[in-house]
Amino acid sequence: MQEDGIAVRKSRGGGRDARQRSRVNTQAAPAYITRAIPTYELLSEEGLQTLEFQADTILEEVGFEIRGDAEALNLFRLAGADLKEERLRFPRGMVRAIIQASTPKEFTQHARNRLRSVRIGGSATVLAPAYGSPFVIDLEKGRRYASIEDFRNLVKLTYLLPSLHHSGGTICEPVDIPVNKRHLAMVYAHMRYSDKPFMGGVTTAERAADSIEMCRLLFGTEFVADHCVILGNVNVNSPLVLDGEASRVIRTYARANQAAICVPFILGGAMGPVTTAGALALALAEAMVCVALTQLERPGAPAILGNFLSSMSLRSGAPTFGTPEPALAYFAVGQLARRLGVPLRCGGNLCASKAPDAQAAYESANSMWPAFLCGANFILHAAGWTEGGLSMSYEKLLMDAEQCGGFAVLASGLPLDENHLAMESFREVGPGKHFLGCAHTMRNFETAFFEFKLSDNNSFEQWQAEGSLDVRERSHQKWKAMLADYEMPPIDPGIDEALQDFVRRKTASVADSWY
């Protein structure tokens, strides 16, 4: 049900205020979505217990390995797990109990602009751009390896897009910068070119620590000690393995009271069973172990349960997106995360298409709808994801972001107050007349409907006269204009200098490394 039965869409009154609001710049947009609409409950209590029971069975019988991190193994051993070499086996219910004893159900990730701080968990949903692609693609230059210039462009565009609440992390891989220094350039770009919250390095524990250290310069050491200011997105080495580097990264974030996102990355039939129920149970088991690790490292540290399940093409073995199986899995994992009491991360506008065509859009919408309705609290890859994550598309970034704006309105629910019920308009208009000029329409029409600005709703003839542009061409024009008009958010010059100095020193202190 909508909250309290009747949801009030706060920002949608009529009259002069509304007209002013429709003109304000992106800065006034809400920092995140607060869902006033219900989640979609796919499974029954029995179904959920079945999956939980199986996750426990996997952890009890088959176990989970942490390879090359004796400290992490020892934490679990001391907590009651059975340890043989690097294989942990957990008494039924143990991992869940650790999680539920201390993991925050929701928390705030602070942004340097406090108006941009986001709530993660509960009825909040935070949308972030795609993550991790080695390539970028746009209509003018085509597909090529991403550079730090692309990375900065994408941070700037994300900053300007009001429906993206979060600057993300590795929006693309700036492959022109050595791997061991890339995190410095990326984190600095997030800090300097945006004032939205962001994510830090995860490829080694040292890079995670660098990212957090930069946060201390930006936010102040004391503030960082007891406030979440950065997320780290860590993939599990599915099935049932966490390598020592990943476990140290998770512990580094947790130790600093920052939030690790623990993400089983399962392509069904490869890193997990080919059937969705089995893959789901595996994902739950793996994510629970990693979240539990954050709590053993530091009870009360924020953490996020991640989820990435993909289907596969029978013809080629390639991952597929927008198919019904991952959608069903999303709905189930939403329920499982709520029962566990941990904020949930899902993927957003995912697709396999190489171009932002109709295939891309169908697949993306088929991922975003279930991610949204399952109650995901942090939706990564909400914009720009193309080619199974290999490319970040400039055009799709804007196209997806518009869709995110639509979901924000959906989330506010159906207002049923007197103005929206519009009984007066019926008394004024009557049968067979039109509502175009009635008082209620005049008072409400400017705020009544969300509109996709990149959509063309004109007549065929007008559309043709304007060059028969498809949405990706309109998007191309738009992002070029946005970048041209971009203005950096202000930053304290002393802090900026300290950050630059840190990056310089760190960069100079070691030789370039490309892995």
Added chain:
Amino acid sequence: MQEDGIAVRKSRGGGRDARQRSRVNTQAAPAYITRAIPTYELLSEEGLQTLEFQADTILEEVGFEIRGDAEALNLFRLAGADLKEERLRFPRGMVRAIIQASTPKEFTQHARNRLRSVRIGGSATVLAPAYGSPFVIDLEKGRRYASIEDFRNLVKLTYLLPSLHHSGGTICEPVDIPVNKRHLAMVYAHMRYSDKPFMGGVTTAERAADSIEMCRLLFGTEFVADHCVILGNVNVNSPLVLDGEASRVIRTYARANQAAICVPFILGGAMGPVTTAGALALALAEAMVCVALTQLERPGAPAILGNFLSSMSLRSGAPTFGTPEPALAYFAVGQLARRLGVPLRCGGNLCASKAPDAQAAYESANSMWPAFLCGANFILHAAGWTEGGLSMSYEKLLMDAEQCGGFAVLASGLPLDENHLAMESFREVGPGKHFLGCAHTMRNFETAFFEFKLSDNNSFEQWQAEGSLDVRERSHQKWKAMLADYEMPPIDPGIDEALQDFVRRKTASVADSWY
């Protein structure tokens, strides 16, 4: 919740049977979708009562006009409505009581191939192609007025597409045939080139009667007397008016025990309030009056509650699609229809885009997801709809139909039986190994994942080497090949001759008329 907590996807076992099933032709597809997954419940009891109360208030205070059909007015007057000239005012609750006294909650629409008969209502969902466009568009010939050849092509393609359960009605307007004879050509084409269920003429009562008469020739007079074999889709002249021709069409279908679909067609701010809640209350009021009319004409006749609410572009006043307001309305109307106890028709893959580009796909998916999750029983416009309904796109017909196939799998729910839980696979594989060759994967991989056949999931390089085709180009190739391979379903030659004779006589009996 899924039905019984755990849904069994009947058609998805493993092994040899599964491989054989994956090779069977389209004829073996289920005749309609049976939803094993829950509907999405947006509004609380309080919210639903608020909308119902307002619908009653509209009907009580403002009333509803039937213009030029004294018989219909008299039916309502005798049932207790207040009648002044052509304006009916209804005591609160009267219309609902009429509906609930006799309207079937669900019914079967029979097809001439009995394996294609569809269930309408309850947990059944039937998908039909788009309806009513004067234009067709395809990649080769561009956009042009539709012809009877296009109409036949589209009937043939719909026949061949397993995820479309219904042949639809006016798939496009064959404008090369006079308006007063068009229904004969269309109904004959549905009967001859397909064996799926279909819809009949609605522009005048006589044309509706002709359509039903043709059904008597096809199915036999006795069968038609007590079985539903045809639907008629009738738009209300919103707000709050039904013209006499439309009311006579509704009564013609009902009198013959056939199902009228009663569809308020409301562009918010024009034919109804600009705010969604008000438009919803109006739609409910109007549709209820029309469904009640079917029951006054013939208690127990099947009927369908229709819904078509669109948002509007603030920039141009043009209708917009895929926006959040109609999505919220869908969810609400699904709940309202279930409470009323009448099968629900919604629109499906709607879009404003002129081309089947990403705009079209986002907008379509944003319409289809809520139509599906709201529990709509008959989804018209599920495939092909382009340009706000002005064009039927050959390419989008196939693209949308594929999406419909995905929804069918979604509807079957998440199987949680032993095979799908795959516990044995974890025991076989263990941490850090892959599932590619394990026994469970080998047994299940051919049926594990739905795949969009028009999607390209290959590598960028391979896709490029194959010409960088986008999905609409692949769709173009596909429908050309399908039409080339099309084979007519068999029909009794005597029946065919009787149908042709009927069409010839009717066509010869009056002069051509173009309105």
